[in-house]
Amino acid sequence: MKAVRLWSVRNARWLKKVYDGLEWILSLLNPILRRIGYDRLDKPFAAVEGVVKGFLFDSQSCGQCTLGETGMACPMNCPKTLRNGPCGGVRQNGGCEIKPEMTCVWVNAWEGSQQIGAEQTIQIIQAPVDNRLKGRSAWLRALRIKVGSAS
Amino acid sequence: MKFDDEPTPGEGLPILPGHTSPGRFERILRAGKFAVTAEIAPPDSADPADVFARAALFDGYVDAINATDSSGANCHMSSMGICSLLTRKGYAMILQQSCRDRNRIAMQGDILGAAAMGVCNILCLSGDGVQSGDHPEAKPVFDMDSISALSMVRRMRDEQQFMSGRPISSPPRLFLGAAANPFAPPLDFRPHRMAKKIAAGAQFIQTQYCFDIERFRTFMAQVRDLGLLEKAYVLAGVGPLASAKAADWIRKNVAGVHIPDAVIDRLAGAQDQKQEGVDLCIDLIEQVREIEGVSGVHIMAYRMEDRIGEIVTRSNALDGREPWRPAL
Numbered sequence: 195m196k197a198v199r200l201w202s203v204r205n206a207r208w209l210k211k212v213y214d215g216l217e218w219i220l221s222l223l224n225p226i227l228r229r230i231g232y233d234r235l236d237k238p239f240a241a242v243e244g245v246v247k248g249f250l251f252d253s254q255s256c257g258q259c260t261l262g263e264t265g266m267a268c269p270m271n272c273p274k275t276l277r278n279g280p281c282g283g284v285r286q287n288g289g290c291e292i293k294p295e296m297t298c299v300w301v302n303a304w305e306g307s308q309q310i311g312a313e314q315t316i317q318i319i320q321a322p323v324d325n326r327l328k329g330r331s332a333w334l335r336a337l338r339i340k341v342g343s344a345s
Numbered sequence: 346m347k348f349d350d351e352p353t354p355g356e357g358l359p360i361l362p363g364h365t366s367p368g369r370f371e372r373i374l375r376a377g378k379f380a381v382t383a384e385i386a387p388p389d390s391a392d393p394a395d396v397f398a399r400a401a402l403f404d405g406y407v408d409a410i411n412a413t414d415s416s417g418a419n420c421h422m423s424s425m426g427i428c429s430l431l432t433r434k435g436y437a438m439i440l441q442q443s444c445r446d447r448n449r450i451a452m453q454g455d456i457l458g459a460a461a462m463g464v465c466n467i468l469c470l471s472g473d474g475v476q477s478g479d480h481p482e483a484k485p486v487f488d489m490d491s492i493s494a495l496s497m498v499r500r501m502r503d504e505q506q507f508m509s510g511r512p513i514s515s516p517p518r519l520f521l522g523a524a525a526n527p528f529a530p531p532l533d534f535r536p537h538r539m540a541k542k543i544a545a546g547a548q549f550i551q552t553q554y555c556f557d558i559e560r561f562r563t564f565m566a567q568v569r570d571l572g573l574l575e576k577a578y579v580l581a582g583v584g585p586l587a588s589a590k591a592a593d594w595i596r597k598n599v600a601g602v603h604i605p606d607a608v609i610d611r612l613a614g615a616q617d618q619k620q621e622g623v624d625l626c627i628d629l630i631e632q633v634r635e636i637e638g639v640s641g642v643h644i645m646a647y648r649m650e651d652r653i654g655e656i657v658t659r660s661n662a663l664d665g666r667e668p669w670r671p672a673l
Binding site (some may be wrong): 226250272273275276277278279280283284285286287288291292298300301302305306316317319320321322323 | 445471489490492495496497504526529531533538553603
């Protein structure tokens with residue numbers, strides 16, 4: 195899966211476009227989704243998301259996605275689950291402090307964010323994870339935040 | 346040096362306008378003095394006398410003492426315990442709080458407790474991975490990261506609220522610090538990461554060991570260009586190396602420490618390598634002082650704490666200023 199994950203970071207630019215497109219489609223579908231009920235949709239959405247994002251990004255399904263702001267690299271793959279940037283332990287070759295054979299997630303994220311011109315969004319201070327959202331659909335959550343019907 | 350409004354040991358100084366803490370460390374920096382901090386070695390014991398003896402090595406040489414939070418994920422007396430003991434005597438303490446071992450509930454409780462014990466400064470760290478320490482089988486917590494922790498403490502102080510939004514009746518009056526490692530990849534991201542820490546609330550920055558002065562100079566220039574020097578005080582991390590062999594071991598085994606070959610060569614070529622390590626540290630202090638935006642030095646003299654007096658005196662880091670020390 196490492197190969198796919200790295201491919202995703204290298205192709206962050208158009209993947210981000212696809213992602214933005216998906217958000218747009220979801221917001222178009224919102225009246226229907228709302229009628230069906232977000233809670234009822236959460237499980238199937240989370241299942242699809244888990245497969246797609248799991249395959250492309252090794253997503254850990256935290257339920258509060260930052261991919262668009264972290265260069266399409268899932269920060270939850272960081273062994274310290276750091277969501278705001280690399281720790282000081284990154285090795286000189288860019289390897290992770292804890293898993294030396296793995297490139298630091300944030301080395302990838304920085305590379306990816308430059309590709310999508312997201313040097314600004316990587317500066318957004320990410321709140322700590324809400325552990326209650328783990329395994330739930332981040333897409334639906336993002337949609338509900340966008341249309342203003344969620345906390 | 347004593348302030349005119351010096352309190353009895355254990356109590357805070359009056360908070361001056363524009364200050365956020367009742368501590369002397371913030372006062373020294375805001376007064377534009379070149380500050381010296383040092384890291385105390387936490388004992389593997391429950392004896393307060395061990396802590397007092399280790400702190401006494403710094404008397405008259407440092408403005409504030411960092412109490413590490415089981416650094417390298419090796420178990421020692423807690424930062425909170427050391428700070429509690431030493432604030433009673435009047436020392437200016439910097440509580441180090443890593444996200445490795447505690448969740449947000451424990452961290453916020455500790456912040457209130459520390460402030461109540463007279464701690465005026467907190468250094469928010471992500472923390473070393475548990476794999477590097479003596480309990481690699483432990484559960485790494487990392488509920489927060491250094492940046493979300495900074496914004497959490499700032500909110501407790503400035504908005505008088507827990508993360509939950511529940512009010513705090515008397516907020517912790519703290520001066521907030523963060524760490525920076527200018528030497529670890531991705532190098533271009535490092536100044537931005539520091540910017541992010543400052544945006545999250547950091548008022549002072551203590552860096553990783555600076556052995557690569559050229560790299561540090563570049564970093565500081567980038568930091569200046571981002572306009573960060575007006576927003577936070579930077580203390581450059583320095584420290585003596587015991588020998589070329591020790592230095593080589595550190596750079597291979599201690600996460601985040603970058604030691605160039607030239608440093609190892611200089612130590613290896615010396616007759617008395619330990620003395621050369623001290624001399625090198627003094628040279629480094631003189632060099633970092635010349636760099637625009639360096640407001641002080643943070644001395645990490647691991648297992649060489651007894652040499653801090655010599656380092657501070659010979660480098661003249663204090664410009665003849667005599668920091669507070671406990672009354673004899």
